Amino acid sequence: MIDLHLVGIGTGNPDHLTRAAIKALNRADLILLPRKGADKADLADLRREICAEVLEHPGRIVEFDLPRRAGDQPYLGAVADWHDAIAHCWRRAIEAHLPQGGSVALMVWGDPSLYDSSLRIAERLGAAGLPIRTHVVPGITSLQVLTAAHAIPLNRLAAPVTITTGRRLRDEGWPEGAQTLAVMLDAGGAFDVLDPDGVFIWWGAYVGMSEQVLIAGPLADVAHDILDRRATLRAAHGWIMDIYILQRLD
Template sequence: MSREVALIGIGAGDPDWLTLEAVAAIRALDVLFVVVKEDEYDEPVAFRRDLVARHRGADLPELRVVELADPPRPWRSTPDYPAAVARWRQQRFEQWGEAIAAALAEGETGGFLVWGDPSLYESTLAIVERIAQAAVEPFDVRVIPGISCVLALAARHRIPLNRQGRAVQVSPARLLADGLPDGVDDVVVMLDGRQTFATIDPTGIDIYWGAYLGTPDEILISGPLPEVRDRIVEVRAEAAARKGWMFDTYLLRRHAG
């Protein structure tokens, strides 16, 4: 029997968005690897714990938990962003590789609970695949998809994510400093800590913004960007101050014409 590491997408914040495949994967785990971030927030941590408690009944053996202290994220202040990210990923690669080798016995399954979907805007999959390729004792990698904040955003605003005959771009906010790229009419941005949407030319652009999607604190604002951007900035700041953290996503959509 070989070892396996499952990357389980747990959705964007609503426990009912957990798929049946994800439930089965949680129940099949022998070891749960938990990445503890330096600035981790109580609510997302509690959400993960509640999911495990809900779906790991008394009929199953107690789940072994291995905590992984996440390296600091220096790129928030570094002048060399690519190098900082590369160092951070290397630190994760080394730490996680050692933990998987030590904790996962032959025939066992370990898992990471990944916010949203493991294949979208997430580094966990790339790092674990690299560990698997370099491992002395091989293991399989399994990916269980989850409902991402991108799909949740479109559903909550009751809009199609893509328009007929047009592409959608998922972009880091820093690439939008000069506005929407030429030839791109629909751009999704996640975790824009600098509210780039409020600094670009808003002419002819609508925004669909959402925060804490799927949670009781969900906030939705949409409309022409010139009319609602200041309101989003204000609401976002108030919510972040009140809760101590912010997960938000938005779609910028150029008017058809």
């Protein structure tokens, strides 16, 4: 039997790890650490730094190369194929390094339940016949770190919040009836499709990290600043993770 622990690690800041996350990592017989290529080497480095800081008995870490998602196929089909490929990598590493079973930990950015596919990939392992029990250690999400960095509440008083993706915002526009939007996984500037009049934005890149950059203001005033800063940061680091909240102020 394999006990798979999906451990939320927040935005990569070791100070954001919970005590439960640290315990799960230390109890694991094996920690799998994905590499996402040279252009995102910083992400693997952050995971290594976390291991170096919190593990009491280092040496049970196995790194593997994460497959890339095909960019020339319909999105949902490409994602499904990508998840199949990742599940195959997980299974190959687990069977090679824990042939008799045991506890495996995977560090997940943010929290495994919010716009992350680790749980869906874990389901594929069970469906393929690997005897597995999945456990989740919740983590601090980039959304929480963003609101903390700007020192704002997520919602207006007694009002709902809609969490969506940049892809859906670009394709469908502002969701009907929504007042506050939290937008994740934006490939860049999906807010450009909106009428900016009366909309306020709180934006952050690399939230919670030493590279953190924040911009806030009326969308009509700061949209171009955000796009320019985003392009500069991406060029400097080779990758970018950003998130933002939009709110109608009328």
